[in-house]
Amino acid sequence: MRLPEQYKKEVIPEMMKKFGYKNSMAVPQILKVTVNTGFGKLISEKTSEEQKKILNSILDDLALISAQHPILTKAKKSISGFKIRKGLPIGAKVTLRKKKMYDFLERLIRIALPRSRDFRGIEISAFDKKGNLTIGIREQIVFPEVSPERAKNIFGFEITIVTNAKKSEEGIELFKLLGFPIKT
Numbered sequence: 673m674r675l676p677e678q679y680k681k682e683v684i685p686e687m688m689k690k691f692g693y694k695n696s697m698a699v700p701q702i703l704k705v706t707v708n709t710g711f712g713k714l715i716s717e718k719t720s721e722e723q724k725k726i727l728n729s730i731l732d733d734l735a736l737i738s739a740q741h742p743i744l745t746k747a748k749k750s751i752s753g754f755k756i757r758k759g760l761p762i763g764a765k766v767t768l769r770k771k772k773m774y775d776f777l778e779r780l781i782r783i784a785l786p787r788s789r790d791f792r793g794i795e796i797s798a799f800d801k802k803g804n805l806t807i808g809i810r811e812q813i814v815f816p817e818v819s820p821e822r823a824k825n826i827f828g829f830e831i832t833i834v835t836n837a838k839k840s841e842e843g844i845e846l847f848k849l850l851g852f853p854i855k856t
Contacts, residue, residue: 675774675850683849691842700803700837700846705773707738708745708765709829729824731764736817738766738776779815780831781851787814793855796844803843805833805852 679701687699711730727744734742742764750758768776785791788809799805810828812818837843848854 675778678850683846686849687842687845690845700835700842702773702777702846702850703769703834703836705768705776706765706832706834707734707742707768707776707829708763708832709734709827710763711761711827726825727761730827733812733818733827734764734766734829737812737815738768739772740766740768742766777833777850781853783816784809784814785853787816791853793853794847795855799840799844801840803835803837803840803846805835805843805847807831807833 684696684699687693688696691699693699709730711726731742731744743766744761745763745765747756747758747760747762750756756762785794788811794805794807798807808828808830811826812829813826833847835843835846837846844854
């Protein structure tokens with residue numbers, strides 16, 4: 673069953689029963705998914721031509737994973753200790769909503785997380801006070817879209833799933849009912 677259908681048919685009734693919501697619109701839902709990565713270490717101490725190659729390969733892989741073109745994030749100020757100048761690209765991010773968000777979450781739950789090395793479930797500490805979830809992925813090659821043979825640069829990224837839950841317990845229950853592998 674697809675995630676939007678599962679949310680409507682299983683999650684809403686279960687959450688209404690468990691938390692005593694009077695209206696189905698009061699049940700928390702997932703608002704957006706943000707995928708971001710920093711590549712400061714990969715491109716520091718490289719020539720500008722090498723930096724462009726690495727940058728393009730990371731952006732291509734991130735676009736394959738998220739099915740949306742990422743935007744570059746640039747340094748706001750110069751930091752000599754990290755060899756960063758103001759305006760230098762230091763990361764990339766993608767914000768997913770609606771259909772692309774649900775497609776990405778299905779691939780994350782059903783394919784990528786089970787493929788990641790030494791994965792035993794999502795820790796409860798990955799949730800914040802509002803029920804949002806932040807997961808770190810160490811290698812982009814856990815997604816089937818990225819070919820391990822073609823990937824020149826292995827990089828990690830962070831996935832933040834934002835909900836409109838009021839408490840952490842509501843968010844945790846929402847993710848459990850959607851099928852996220854959460855440690856209990």
